[in-house]
Amino acid sequence: MTTEVTSLVKEQILPSEYELKEPEPEHCPGPESEMAGKADACDGCANKEICESLPKGPDPDIPLITENLSGIKHKILVLSGKGGVGKSTFTSMLSWALSADEDLQVGAMDLDICGPSLPHMLGCVDEVIHESNFGWSPVYVADNLATMSIQFMLPEDDSAIIWRGSKKNALIKKFLKDVDWDELDYLIIDTPPGTSDEHISVNKFMNESGIDGALVVTTPQEVAxxxxxxxxxxxxxxxxxxxxxxxxxxxxxCPGCKHESQIFKPTTGGGEALCKELGINFLGSVPLDPRIGKCCDSGQSFLDEYPDSPASLAVLNVVEALRDAVNDV
Structure with a gap:
């Protein structure tokens, strides 16, 4: 990790004079809003003076983000309101599958700031990023597969990211504005669970550059x-x-006998029934194979290591269905 990047993470993501004193209250208009410091929710808020002093009006970074992402053909968000359904695992397998086509250039962006895991799953956790005149250089896992994550910037692997929304949003903006992705066919963006800061910010910042759409991941049980x-x-x-x-x-x-059994019983019909109910494309089902976790732990491509697994075949079918959906946009 370069000294310059370390300095950016520690100091320049959000200048100290703009750091919020307390978490944003309910119905907060947001520090960057023109109503910051003026809305009803701002009365009595410890952050009021800070928010009032922040720059207002159109975000001058949006055109820079749009220009920086102009060389990327397709941008896909991987979403799920539920944690633990395998978003990062599926993002890594999707990235491996797309990059298996040597004619495609693929990028994987890790927006799970508090729990970054893509570098480990892609086998590049010990790599570092560098800053050049063109911006931050992503880490290349293969000749045609690059990734970016805050994990590369941490002083230690176990270092916790204890940030409020403003700092998270500022790092997302830097990832979109300053990472030199060059020309990409696909940028896969892995997001954390929920529908809060990271999701709102990435949609806002990428609005002009365009998002092809979201791939939603679930597991069969109703609680998910x-x-x-x-x-x-x-x-x-x-x-x-x-x-x-x-x-x-x-x-x-079962890796031995190939027998398939239900672990998470789809008590209400699972993902396929949900898609029929809400009018959404059902891209397919991927069975649980314990070797997927093993490959993620070791940073290997499950698709390459176990190409005959029913899970590998299912993932490839989902990828083909996803590419068809992207082309229809």
């Missing part, structure tokens, strides 16, 4: 589908096109 419904509602309210939904961990495949 409840949160996924909220994510779908968020996408519709935010104007994000939903490319389709994939049901992950759909059954368990």
């Amino acid at each position: 589908l409840l949160d996924v419904r909220k994510e779908i509602d968020f996408c519709r309210k935010a104007g994000i096109n939903i490319l389709g939904l994939v049901e992950n961990m759909s059954g368990f495949v």
